[in-house]
Amino acid sequence: MHHLRSSAIARIIRRHSTALTGICLAAMMGQARAAGPIRAVGIENEYANVIQQIGGRYVTAGAIESNPNTDPHTFEASPEVARQIATAALIVENGVGYDGWADKIIAASPNPHRVVINVQRLLGLPNATPNPHLWYDPTTMPRVAQAVAAALGRMAPGHAAYFKANVAQFDRSLQPWYAAIAAFKAKHDGTPVAVTEPVGDYMLQAVGADIKTPFSLQAAIMNGTDPSPQDVATQNALFNRHAVKVFVYNQQVTDPLTASFLDLARKNHIPVVGVYETMPTPGYTYQSWMLAEVQALQRAVTAGVSTRSLLGAAGQRP
Incomplete structure (x- = not known):
């Protein structure tokens, strides 16, 4: 990989x-x-x-x-x-x-x-x-x-x-991050989400989210290969049928396919959360970055607010 x-x-x-x-x-x-x-x-x-x-x-x-x-x-x-x-x-x-x-x-x-x-x-x-x-x-x-x-x-x-x-x-x-994870899991366990890549999957699993995107699609996008038409259709249906509450995407890697998913999420009023592979700087430590990601997920689920970037503009409705 x-x-x-x-x-x-x-x-x-x-x-x-x-x-x-x-x-x-x-x-x-x-x-x-x-x-x-x-x-x-x-x-x-x-x-x-x-x-x-x-x-x-x-x-x-x-x-x-x-x-x-x-x-x-x-x-x-x-x-x-x-x-x-x-x-x-x-x-x-x-x-x-x-x-x-x-x-x-x-x-x-x-x-x-x-x-x-x-x-x-x-x-x-x-x-x-x-x-x-x-x-x-x-x-x-x-x-x-x-x-x-x-x-x-x-x-x-x-x-x-x-x-x-x-x-x-x-x-x-690290305790504020762990507390935020536990609080989300207690209130929103099983929340269905779609993703582009498995960047934030470990955190999503920790908060109890139900990742609906096929892993084969996640792996294909991560490794720069073409996902199957069936996987793309499955992902599109998640948005069009409102089968997910949040769309989590790799903010550092966008291409025409991920852009099309973002567009579908917006059209269907599904909030998006951008996650990172490298720590956003300046202004973050590892632990404050991880806490910010969980807080962004919390805002998306509870208030329908999107957070595409942790570097500036955050908090927009889809």
Whole structure:
């Protein structure tokens, strides 16, 4: 899923393998000379945000995929991305094929002291996991935060208690999101929804929503292939027959097909909620972003209000 084109990766590796090795060696030498902040990278900015929350003043966390106005599926690495990865002491990647291009760049800049946290492996998920958007699962980030704190504690043992305390604070800060999930499920369990892709499916399942869109259609749109005419007809019928109360779509990826679904939802006065694959910035943390998504879903169900963007205009009737 979401694979970077292999030819593009090959060109990057061939052109920059020597430079990457040099960058890695320089980074190791620099770290030996100076005890500055630990350099970390979250391949997706939601992971970078959590790294920074746990690492605090002892960590500088950068993100590779961070633009909520672009399609992460079409991301292409660059020499600057390779440099960021090569100089990082800690990397958090999603796995499940979502950011597999990063593994190739990591392998081209070997560093025995680097720690790579692959969230798929951390959660014990198989490669065939159909939905790679793991950060929408309410159980994911607490595990990531703990793993980050453990890795940082090994790198900087003198600050291990600080990192552990930040994990406790992070867990507490998730409670408003969890409370919103529980409140929605208590009042609106079984709410029928349509989606374009499985981006927010883990969260929708947590709130008790009934996802009516065939997963085969979701997977086809996610992977950039043509869904079957039967699946498209099923999706269209959900709108035309008012069989769903909300339409949840990937705000970062629209094409003529998803635009036609949006148009049908509007014509049938079905509110829409835009979800993101990368954390909207500025103004959000991981936990405030997730809470905002549930609140948008709540507004859609209770007041028929659409939220297409968390970056500005929100709250429109379809």
